[in-house]
Amino acid sequence: MSAYRPLTAASLIDYLASHIPLKERLGGNAADWTAREVSDGNLNTVFIVSGPAGSLCCKQSLPYVRVDPTWAMPLERTLFEARWMQSVSAAVGHQIPALYHLDEGLFLIVMENLDTHxxxxxxxxxxxxxxxxxxxxxxxxxxxxxxxxxxxxxxxxxxxxxxxxxxxxxxxxxxxxxxxxxxxxxxxxxxxxxxxxxxxxxxxxxxxxxxxxxxxxxxxxxxxxxxxxxxxxxxxxxxxxxxxxxxxxxxxxxxxxxxxxxxxxxxxxxxxxxxxxxxxxxxxxxxxxxxxxxxxxxxxxxxxxxxxxxxxxxxxxxxxxxxxxxxxxxxxxxxxxxxxxxxxxxxxxxxxxxxxxxxxxxxxxxxxxxxxxxxxxxxxxxxxxxxxxxxxxxxxxxxxxxxxx
Incomplete structure (x- = not known):
C-alpha cells in the first residue's frame, strides 16, 4: 500500500524498480527502462514501461476525468477493474490481460502489455x-x-x-x-x-x-x-x-x-x-x-x-x-x-x-x-x-x- 500521488514516467520507473517481481519482468536496471504515456481513454492515465526482458502496462486513476479535470471522479475505479479481472480470469483465461500487481493506495494496476495487439x-x-x-x-x-x-x-x-x-x-x-x-x-x-x-x-x-x-x-x-x-x-x-x-x-x-x-x-x-x-x-x-x-x-x-x-x-x-x-x-x-x-x-x-x-x-x-x-x-x-x-x-x-x- 502506498500513499496516493499521480505518477509521472520517472516516478513510475522508480516505483517499479522497488518491486522485485515487476523489476524482473522488465529486466536489467531502471536506467535501461523507458516509460511512455499512451493514455487515450477518457478517465485514466496509462503508461507502457519497457525494459530489456519485457514490458508492462501500468494504469492509474486520477481524482478527476482525464479529459475534463473539472469533472471530479473517485479514485477507486482501477480497484474495480482489478477486482473484475480477478473475478472472471478463471473463466475467460487468456481473453483478458494478465494482472501482475495491484497497489490499492496508489490506485495503480500493472498488467500484461499487449504490445502486439x-x-x-x-x-x-x-x-x-x-x-x-x-x-x-x-x-x-x-x-x-x-x-x-x-x-x-x-x-x-x-x-x-x-x-x-x-x-x-x-x-x-x-x-x-x-x-x-x-x-x-x-x-x-x-x-x-x-x-x-x-x-x-x-x-x-x-x-x-x-x-x-x-x-x-x-x-x-x-x-x-x-x-x-x-x-x-x-x-x-x-x-x-x-x-x-x-x-x-x-x-x-x-x-x-x-x-x-x-x-x-x-x-x-x-x-x-x-x-x-x-x-x-x-x-x-x-x-x-x-x-x-x-x-x-x-x-x-x-x-x-x-x-x-x-x-x-x-x-x-x-x-x-x-x-x-x-x-x-x-x-x-x-x-x-x-x-x-x-x-x-x-x-x-x-x-x-x-x-x-x-x-x-x-x-x-x-x-x-x-x-x-x-x-x-x-x-x-x-x-x-x-x-x-x-x-x-x-x-x-x-x-x-x-x-x-
Whole structure:
C-alpha cells in the first residue's frame, strides 16, 4: 500500500524498480527502462514501461476525468477493474490481460502489455480486423456470464461478489446518465450533434414519449436485474486483437446486471461501423450472428458440463438436459435466451443513440468520408436505435435482430 500521488514516467520507473517481481519482468536496471504515456481513454492515465526482458502496462486513476479535470471522479475505479479481472480470469483465461500487481493506495494496476495487439475499433475502421472476432467476444461473454451467475454459484457467493461491485457507484452513475438518460433530455449540456442537419431527428427523439417509456423499462432492467457480473463498457474500443487472439480490457465499469447489456453494447458498435462504412455491412452481419451463436454455445456448454451448480437450476439432471428439444429444460433454456435477446436489442438501441448524440461518441462516423455520408450514418443509427428500443420485447432471435438493423 502506498500513499496516493499521480505518477509521472520517472516516478513510475522508480516505483517499479522497488518491486522485485515487476523489476524482473522488465529486466536489467531502471536506467535501461523507458516509460511512455499512451493514455487515450477518457478517465485514466496509462503508461507502457519497457525494459530489456519485457514490458508492462501500468494504469492509474486520477481524482478527476482525464479529459475534463473539472469533472471530479473517485479514485477507486482501477480497484474495480482489478477486482473484475480477478473475478472472471478463471473463466475467460487468456481473453483478458494478465494482472501482475495491484497497489490499492496508489490506485495503480500493472498488467500484461499487449504490445502486439491493436484496438479493434481502429482495425475495423481501417478494414484490417480479422474475420471471426465476433466468436471470441461471444465466448468471452458466455464464459464470464455463466461463471458469475446464480446458475453457477450458490447465492451466498453471488451476494459476496455482488456486494463488491455494488460499490462501483461513480462509474455506474456515468452509465445511468450518459447511456440511459442524457440523450433523451433537451436540456442536457453534455449532448452534442451535428447541427443543423441533425436538429430535427434529435428533437423528435427527445419529444417521443413512447420511446421514453420504453427507455424507462430498460433503465429498470439495468438497475434491478442482477443476472451476472458485466464488463459494463464492452465496445470495440475495449477490445484488443492480434490475429485470432482477442483480449477484452478496461473492466472498470464492472457491475452486476442483465447479460444482454454487454452483448447489446458491443453489437451496437458493429452496426454503427457498418452504417459509417457500408461496404462492411455483410461482414458485420456475419460477426453479429457469429457472436450470438458463440455466446449461446459457450454459456450452454458450461451449463451442461459443470459438475456443481448454483441455486438456480440446481434441480436439473444432466441426463434430462441431453434429451430432445421437447424437454422442459430445453423450453426453459429457450425462454432464458429469448430474454437475453430482448435485453440485447434494447440496450443496443440505447448504445446507438448515445454514441450518436451523447457525450462519448465514436470515431467510426468519421470514416464515412464526406459530411452527407456522416449525416446519413448518424440518422440511420438514431432511427435504428429507436426501433430496437421500442420493439425489443418482440425480438427473439438473431435473425429478427438483423432484420431490424
Amino acid at each position: 491493436h484496438v479493434l475499433r481502429g482495425a475495423l475502421i481501417q478494414g484490417t480486423a480479422p474475420a471471426g472476432f465476433g466468436a471470441r467476444i461471444g465466448e468471452f461473454v458466455g464464459h464470464a456470464a455463466w461463471a458469475t451467475s446464480w446458475r453457477a454459484l450458490p447465492f451466498e457467493d453471488v451476494h459476496a461478489l455482488r456486494d463488491i461491485f455494488s460499490r462501483n457507484l461513480a462509474l455506474t452513475r456515468i452509465t445511468v446518465d450518459l447511456v440511459l438518460t442524457d440523450p433523451y433530455r433537451r436540456d442536457c449540456q453534455r449532448n452534442r450533434w451535428i447541427s443543423p442537419e441533425m436538429d430535427d431527428p434529435v428533437a423528435e427523439l427527445q419529444d417521443d414519449i413512447a420511446l421514453h417509456a420504453a427507455v424507462e423499462r430498460l433503465q429498470e432492467r439495468f438497475l434491478s436485474v442482477d443476472q451476472a457480473l458485466l464488463h459494463g463498457d464492452l465496445h470495440t474500443g475495449s477490445v484488443m486483437i492480434s490475429g485470432d487472439d482477442v483480449r477484452v480490457i478496461d473492466g472498470e465499469f464492472a457491475v452486476f446486471g442483465p447479460i444482454g447489456f454487454d452483448l447489446g453494447m458491443f453489437i451496437a458498435n458493429l452496426v454503427m461501423n457498418a452504417y459509417a462504412q457500408p461496404d462492411h455491412d455483410e461482414w458485420m452481419r456475419d460477426e453479429i450472428a457469429l457472436l450470438w451463436s458463440s455466446f449461446q454455445h459457450a454459456y450452454q456448454e458450461r451449463e451442461e458440463n459443470t459438475d456443481t451448480r448454483g441455486d438456480v437450476g440446481s434441480l436439473r439432471a444432466k441426463k434430462a438436459e441431453g434429451r430432445a428439444g421437447s424437454s422442459p429444460w430445453a423450453a426453459e433454456r429457450s425462454r432464458f435466451m429469448h430474454q437475453v435477446m430482448h435485453d440485447l436489442a434494447g440496450f443496443a438501441g440505447l448504445e446507438m443513440i448515445r454514441r450518436t448524440i451523447g457525450f462519448a461518441q465514436i470515431a467510426d462516423y468519421d470514416a464515412a468520408g464526406d459530411r452527407p455520408s456522416q449525416i446519413e450514418a448518424r440518422r440511420r443509427a438514431l432511427a435504428t436505435g429507436r426501433r430496437l428500443i421500442l420493439k425489443a420485447g418482440r425480438i427473439d432471435t438473431v435473425a429478427s435482430l438483423l432484420d431490424h438493423v
